[in-house]
Amino acid sequence: MILIDYIKLSQSCRLTTDIPNNDWKRIRSYYSDINDQSEIFENAIELPWHSFISNLNILADIESLFNVELSFTELAKQMLSESVKVQKDIASIDEATGISEPQIQSTLEVLGFNPSRKLTPQQVRNLSKLSRIQFGATFSVPGAGKTTEAIAFWLLHRKEGQKLMVICPKSAFPAWEEQIQVCLPNHNLNVKRLTQGSSRIEDDLAFNEQDVYLISYQQFNRCSNIIANYLDQNPTFVFVDESHRMKGGDRTDTGRQIQRISHLPVGKLIMSGTPMPQGIADLLPQYSFLFPTDGNLNVDNVKEKLKRVYVRTTKDELLNPEDFPLKFIRTPIPLNESQRHLYNLIRSEELRQTSGVANNARRLYRHLGKSYIRLLQVVTNPSLLLKTIYDFPDALREAIEYGESNKLSYTVMKARKLAKEGKKVLIWSGFVENVEILTQMLSDLGAKCIHGGVEAGSEEEENTRERIIKDFHDDPNMQVLVANPAACSEGISLHMICHHAIYVDRGYNAAQFLQSMDRIHRLGLPKGIETIIEIVHSPNSIDDLIDIRLIEKVKRMSEIMEDPSLNIEPVTVELDEEGFDEEDAKQLLRHLKGQL
Secondary structure (H helix, E strand, C coil): CEEEEEECCCCEEEEEECCCCHHHHHHHHHHHHHCCCCEECCCEEEEEHHHHHCCHHHHHHHHHHCCCCEEECHHHHHHHHHHHHHHHHHHCHHHCCCCCHHHHHHHHHHCCCCCCCCCCHHHHHHHHHHCCCCEEEECCCCCCCHHHHHHHHHHHHCCCCCEEEEEECHHHHHHHHHHHHHHCCCCCCCEEEECCCHHHHHHHHHHCCCCEEEEEHHHHHHCHHHHHHHHHHCCEEEEEECHHHHCCHHHCHHHHHHHHCCCCCCEEEEECCCCCCCCHHHHHHHHHHHCCCCCCCCCCCHHHHHHCCEECCCHHHHCCCCCCCEEEEEEECCCCHHHHHHHHHHHHHHHHHHCCCCCCHHHHHHHHHHHHHHHHHHHHCHHHHHHCCCCCHHHHHHHHHCCCCHHHHHHHHHHHHHHHCCCCEEEECCCHHHHHHHHHHCHHHCCEEECCCCCCCCCCCCCCHHHHHHHHHHCCCCCEEEECHHHHCCCCCCCCCCCEEEECCCCCCHHHHHHHHCCCCCCCCCCCCCEEEEEEECCCCHHHHHHHHHHHHHHHHHHHCCCCCCCCCCEECCCCCCCCCHHHHHHHHHHHCCCC
């Protein structure tokens, strides 16, 4: 006999037998193959519950092939029954009837939704589809009102006393708090930020006095067992905002921890404007979170499966390109001679070092990930390499002594030109040191910066990200904001005050790039305003590779999401309208350095 039990403490399934034999060894091998988190003992197997329920076919095979009796504890029966019910909901979703579009607004208002908060036609359409079952996905572009849609989704499906927990970037907390108050002003909902570590979060949840809980990905990963225990005891909806962050699935801590609670919420919603930044495989963990019982899932069918439950408002639906033009330009800024020499030396050295790890795919992958960062540092600002020990100290010293890199010099020059024209400018760099250097170089234009070291807080507190964003909006003397996409690509809106963004460098993260662009090109933009995305590009360098890969990733996402408005191919332009070429640019930059 095999006894199957559900272990609350670890959200896992335990299979035990009292007669270990060769058949049992084969059964153990089945489960060890499906999940590398499976723990195998002489007479027991323990694996995550979500892995167990997504592979129920193995259980059926065991019963028939080995003629073994299966027994379930009462708790395991209950959990399995709930999982089977969700599986039936998935199977019948195409026949499910939701609330018709004409009835969405009135239905919400009866439930207490703010009558002055009129939904857009796209939100009405999306909510009509999402009203069919309490599991879904909204992949609308930034600025389309995903947070409002999510709150309305919760209102349509929740029963009395059911809570809401939102897993999201910390920077999104203010938006959730604001929109809950705006959309549901008469519900008197208590919203609590779960912060300050496991002990504090456990205490906050033990009181259970709140209606809505907000928790960052970092905090969630540290106390997922505490969250799971709360979800097990309290009927709660779980929304995952920026759900592409779980794309690594069982290969990453975030993916593993979120999957572990996938069977516990009474309702779920995943939210992302860029759900597949790397490729279609990114969708697999997101779908599995929604429907962990669906074991028949792969890259060939995930698009069609998700299509049944996801909604999307496209950029063109929000911003007609004729009324709200978005212009991409690529400004070629060549490496100076010493930079090129250093670049070639490091590229050759990185290639040489790969030969030592070529037989180990994982080590090679990690090495190449570091290699591209080093090459990007050379192209952007060689002084960034000072923290790294290299075999080329003379070449590095020569590149640094040459002066500021061409990219930084051009960016400063362009920012000054825009400021002189009365235009504010947003500058992006993936390197914190570059962010701080550019802020210092443009301090006379009131430049301030946001990166991971800038704390969140209130608009009244000095030097918080909220205060800096407010100053960029309100202070005419602050003409430049310099930001790091990892810290600032989500949760802020600058489209009313800034219409020109300069990218000093970009990485391979397509989601960050798309989201960072949407800071200045989103719903609410004044009609007729042209938004310019300027990419400072060094030809014949790592910039070329990144450019090609980002275009490929966004094109693939466009095809999967059936959204042709996703397009980031820039037009290479001259530095002025009179045929200014790369050699002219070199000469101008040498002149700006006082060398001519």
